[in-house]
Structure formats: structure tokens, C-alpha cells
Amino acid sequence: MCGIVGAIAQRNVSEILLEGLRRLEYRGYDSAGLAILNDAGDIQRTRALGKVIELEKAIVARKGEQAMQGSIGIAHTRWATHGVPSEANAHPHMSSNDVVLVHNGIIENYQELKAELKAQGYAFNSQTDSEVVVHLIHRELKQHDFSQSVKNAISYLEGAYALAIMQKDNQDELWVARQGSPLVIGVGMDEYYVGSDPLALLQVTDRFIYLEEGDI
Ligand code: GLU
Numbered sequence: 001m002c003g004i005v006g007a008i009a010q011r012n013v014s015e016i017l018l019e020g021l022r023r024l025e026y027r028g029y030d031s032a033g034l035a036i037l038n039d040a041g042d043i044q045r046t047r048a049l050g051k052v053i054e055l056e057k058a059i060v061a062r063k064g065e066q067a068m069q070g071s072i073g074i075a076h077t078r079w080a081t082h083g084v085p086s087e088a089n090a091h092p093h094m095s096s097n098d099v100v101l102v103h104n105g106i107i108e109n110y111q112e113l114k115a116e117l118k119a120q121g122y123a124f125n126s127q128t129d130s131e132v133v134v135h136l137i138h139r140e141l142k143q144h145d146f147s148q149s150v151k152n153a154i155s156y157l158e159g160a161y162a163l164a165i166m167q168k169d170n171q172d173e174l175w176v177a178r179q180g181s182p183l184v185i186g187v188g189m190d191e192y193y194v195g196s197d198p199l200a201l202l203q204v205t206d207r208f209i210y211l212e213e214g215d216i
Contacts, residue, residue: 030085083127105160
């Protein structure tokens with residue numbers, strides 16, 4: 001289980017997220033990634049195998065319309081439990097450029113869920129257990145709003161998770177949940193953050209709300 005950082009603000013959050021990841025580097029990890037929901041409602045994602053510096057280089061290499069700029073975003077350092085360390089297995093994971101999430105922990109019943117989702121037409125782009133969660137939310141969105149879809153998807157999960165989730169049509173919402181993996185909300189001046197460890201957020205706030213088991 002490794003690191004999560006997220007932010008929702010009135011300014012570009014890329015640097016807040018990258019600094020949060022740097023502060024979590026002491027934990028050890030194999031890859032890193034970041035996703036931003038930009039003002040046009042597009043999800044932009046960059047992932048890299050190796051250190052956070054590799055992710056930074058990949059983000060800097062994006063220019064113009066591809067530049068990662070937006071007021072809501074999530075980021076992750078991965079310690080692989082299911083699937084090799086690789087860019088494809090690095091988080092954030094996406095479903096149809098519509099839902100995107102980061103996950104710490106292990107989804108124990110992911111094989112059953114994966115088989116069910118595949119039978120319903122979902123194609124998987126990684127070997128991770130985490131990818132089932134993003135497709136479950138996408139499936140639920142066909143019938144429910146974002147908040148209800150997150151709650152429904154989580155009701156299917158067995159195992160340990162800390163999750164931070166964005167959806168392209170909900171630019172004011174960052175959903176988080178925890179069960180068996182730590183997650184804390186940081187409160188700023190008209191900004192909110194999320195982190196798997198308050199250390200990741202001390203650069204921006206010293207006010208924290210500790211989520212309890214089962215909180216969404
Ligand atoms: N089980 C997930 C994976 O293998 C998350 C690992 C983590 O907590 O970093 O990608």
C-alpha cells in the first residue's frame with residue numbers, strides 16, 4: 001500500500017499534488033501518476049515507471065493544450081500488489097475517459113468482479129485489482145448520479161481500500177472512501193485536499209479530518 005494525494009481548489013493543483021508525492025517518497029514505491037480534470041472537462045493523465053522525478057519530466061514534456069492544468073486532481077505512488085510495476089499498471093486508472101481513480105490497498109474479490117465486468121463488455125487495460133473499481137463506478141453511472149454510483153460500487157468491494165475518485169461531468173466533486181487503508185482530508189482556505197498520510201499535505205494545511213473505517 002503506498003501513497004495518495006488529491007486536491008480541489010480555485011487554482012491549478014498540479015504542483016500541490018507533485019509536492020505531496022515527493023513527501024511520500026520515503027515510503028518506497030515503483031511508479032507514480034497524476035490525473036487532472038481540466039476546465040474544459042477533460043481528464044488528463046500522466047504516469048511513469050520509477051521515481052516521481054520521471055513523472056515530473058513527463059508532465060513538463062506536455063505542452064499547450066496537453067499541459068496538465070486544472071483545479072481538481074488526484075495522484076498516486078504505487079507499490080504493486082497485483083500486476084508488475086509498469087506504466088500501464090500505474091495509477092490513476094480510468095474507465096472510458098469518464099471516471100478516474102487512485103487506490104491504495106487490495107481488492108480481494110477482484111477476480112469475480114473482473115469476470116462480471118468483462119461479461120458486461122468492459123475491456124481491461126491493466127493487470128491491477130484496482131481497475132475493477134473504476135469500471136464498477138462507470139457501470140453504475142449509467143443509472144445513478146456520481147455520489148450514488150460511488151456508494152454502489154463500494155458496496156461490492158471486499159478487501160482494503162483508500163480511494164480518491166473524479167468524474168468528468170462533476171468538476172466540483174472529489175469523492176474519497178476508506179476501509180482498511182488510511183486516508184485524511186486536509187482543510188485549506190476554500191480548498192480541500194486528501195492524503196493517505198497528513199505528511200503529504202503539511203505544505204498546504206495543518207487542519208485535518210481523519211476518515212474512519214467505512215467512511216465515504
Ligand atoms: N493493489 C493495487 C495495485 O497493485 C494498489 C497498490 C498500492 O496500494 O499501491 O495497483
